[in-house]
Structure formats: structure tokens, C-alpha cells
Amino acid sequence: MAGGSIYVQPNDKYTGSSPQWWYEKFWREDAENRRRARYVKAGVGFVIGVALALRFDLTGASPFIGLLLAGLVAAGDWYLDWRAFHKTAVWRGARRGETITARKLRRSLSRRGYSVLDGRAIRGQASIDHLVIGPAGVWIIDNESWSPDTEIACYVGRLFFGEKYGSKTAKPLVEAAEAFAELLTRESGVPVTITPMLAVHCGILPRSGMVVAEGLTLLKPRLAAKVIRSVEGRVLSAEQIEVLTRIAARELQRV
Template sequence: MAIMERGNRQETRGRPPQGESEESREHRHETPVKEASEERSYRAMLSDPQVRRWMWRIGTAVVIGAVGSLVFGVRLGITAAILAVIVDTVRRSRRNSTVSAWQKTSAAERRTEKQLRSLQRNGFLVLHARAVPRDEDGVSDGQIDHLVIGPSGVYAIDSEKWDKRLPVRTQSHLKLFHGPFNRKDRLDEARWEAEQASRIIGEQVGFEVPVQPSVAIYGPSIPWKVMRVRDVDVYAGNRARAYLRRRPKILTDTDVQGIFQAAEKVLPPKYPD
């Protein structure tokens, strides 16, 4: 009798509870799996830097909006929250777009170098990646991507790769904008490099050597041929060769050779072998 009772109890444990359907049993087993999958998806979403960034922005906006509403009223509080999101978005976009573009200048330099190579038959000589100025230890923070000496003069060309999604425009020949960003610092740097090269080369040859700064931009569309902005010539990168060829002759072959030899001596390579 005891053996039969133990068998009945074991049989009962092996069977599903009375009234539980097959569908209920499947749902009971699927629930932990589904919850684990949802948890992994949630963690993956939180690990996304862009999602975290927007969560931070929204949280900051909520705090600013709440405080602003208590102090200045609901309307000004909401306005302050929106402005906080816009300012943070623009700040990060500038850092990403600008830093992401400057790291690719080597490709732009190679494209300009290819154009300048064909000008040698027209009497142009070129030095690439020259340091200006150098201190007593030979260290320099500045670099002229391409120093061009030819019949039409001396030019310091900087090759830039910018985000093609942002338009380029000027304002009164005094400001250069890439999207919403003022590139005054880039123009001032190009002009400073050219001024240093002019001074150093002039001291070496014994006469004034004007050096015209310019920026060749790759990526975005440039709606003009050549535009002088803050004394710096700005043009599309693929126009570098035409920019130099269509200018009047002001230097003799002897002048070109003398200036080139002086520049090669006083402007060392930025990255020596």
C-alpha cells in the first residue's frame, strides 16, 4: 500500500498542475527569457554614447526648466531649457565636426601636392610641410603645408578637409563661416604663418619677400573662385593649380631659385626623416 502511495505521489509530481494548459506552461517558461532579452536591450541602449548624451541633455533641460519656471515663470523656464539643449548640441557638434575634419588633412595635402607637381614645368618650386618659426631647439608649433615659389610670387598654402555637409560663406571679406562656425582662427593662423615665412626668408636673402597666405578647402562646395578674406585667399581645393597659374609674372628664374634655396635652408621640414 505504501509503495502504491509513493508511486502516485511521484506520478503527480511528473504531471502538470490540474487546470494548467500547454499554452500557460509555455508562457511560464518564455517569461524569464523575454525579461532577460529586454534587460540586455535596455543595457545596450544605455551603453550607446548618443543615447546617454541625450538623456543627460533632457535631464539638464528638465532641471533648468523647473528652476526657471519657479523663478521666472513657466514660459521663460521652458525657453531656458530649450536653449540649454541647443547650446550643448552646437558645442558638441563643433568639437566633433571640427576635430573630426582636421585629423584628415594629410589626404587633402596629398591632393594639393599632386596638383602642384604639374606646375614644375612652368617654373614653380615647392616645399611641403615646412615648420615656422623654429626656436633654439628647432621646435615649431606652426606648419605651412605647401610653400610655393614661382614666377608669380611666393605662396603659403594650407590644405583643409572640412565637413562637406556644412556650407561655406563669407561676410564682408572679414569673416569666413563653415556652417555656424566662424573660422577666424584658421585664417589668422594661415596669415601668421605666411608673415613668419616672409620675415625669415627676407632676412636670409637680404630683401623683402612677400608671402601670400591661402587656404585650399576640400569637402564642401565653395560658391566662388577665389575670395580674399582677412588678407587670406580662400578657394576650393581642386582650384589650387589654377589659382597659381593665372597670375602675372613678377619674379625671374634667378629670383625663384634664390628664394627657394633660402626657404629650404631657414624653414626646416616639420617632420624630419
């Protein structure tokens, strides 16, 4: 990605006293507390299930209904805990964000006439995780993650990660989009404008799952293909898409 990639991991990034290491340590140490809380919730579910059975004159089935509701409560609580931990997988280095996003893009866009090229760079300059070329235009998409408690927001047109300005993240991607567009336009003769996106794998986004600020769209990975599909109009023909894809494959270095 422009300005570096979280997937080229320093030797000690996920060890020692890194935030990721502490997160996993505290998560493991808190397992017993989570189990105890789950037992309490399941107990409450059992009582409620029995009460409901008695309320609707199902006395004979009340133990079964209580156990059923207790099991559902326990399973739901376990799933929510697992989901919260799973969401941090890319940030913790357990999964690769570009692999996740590439799969979602291809699954949703390939059958609609879009080409998806992964891991491309202008020699000696910017690099990006995904280049998407299709009927509605061209996009570059990078992947990034922040700690689970980092709020990502836009205030008065400025991008923020928690209390920090996000310009150092937005500017390289916007410049990479411009550089890629210039190269494709020059080599193909087709006027190209590229929209930059950043797939956020960990961090707190607004309820909509998307933030637009400083020329960059930050969104949940599952929304990237949806946003692209929602663009109305056709700016590239099938022939132009083929030409741009061929030029991108030839001129852009694999990374």
C-alpha cells in the same frame, strides 16, 4: 599647418561616435535605398528610351535603345553617388589632403618655373603644408576639410564656416605667411610678400569654388595652381627663385 593639422589624427577621431564614423555608418546603411532608387531611375530611362525609339520609327531597335538608356542612367546615378562619397575622403581620413594638393601643384606649376616645397615650418613656430615660389611671387598653402554640409562663405568681409566665425582658421595662416615672408626676406635680401591659401577638400564652397576673406583665399584644391598661374607680371627672376628655394630648404624645418 598653422594651429595644428587634421592629418595628425587623434586615436579616436575616426572611430566611436565621431561625425566621420556616423557618416560612413549611415552611408553603408542607406546602400539598399540607393540601389532601389537606381533601379527605379533605370526603369524610367528604359521607358523613355523605348518611347524615343517609337517616336523616331525605330520599333525594331526599341528594346535595345531602352536598355542602353537604362544602363546610362544607372551608371550616371552610380557615379554621382560615388563622387559624393569620394569627396569626403579627406574629411573621413581615407586620403591625405596634402598629398592630393602637392600632386596637383607640381603637375601644373613645375614646368612653369615654380618650386614647390612640402611640409615646412619655422622652428618652434608656424608650419604649413606647401610653400610655392615662382615668377609671380610666393604662396603658402594649407589643407583642411569640414563636414559635407558645412557652408563656407564670406559675409561683410568676415569668414564663416556654417554659423561659426572663421577667424581662428584665417588668422594663424595669415600670421604664418607674414612669418615665412620675414624669414625669407631677412635671409635672402629679396623683399618677399607671401599670399596664404587654404585648399578645402570637403565643405560647401560657392559655385566659383573660391572664397576670399580676412586675408585668406579658400578654394578647391584643383584651383590653387590655376589661381597662381593667373597672376600677371613677374616679380621674381630665375636667380631669385633659386636663392629663395635654397634658403627655404635650408632654413625651414621639414615636418
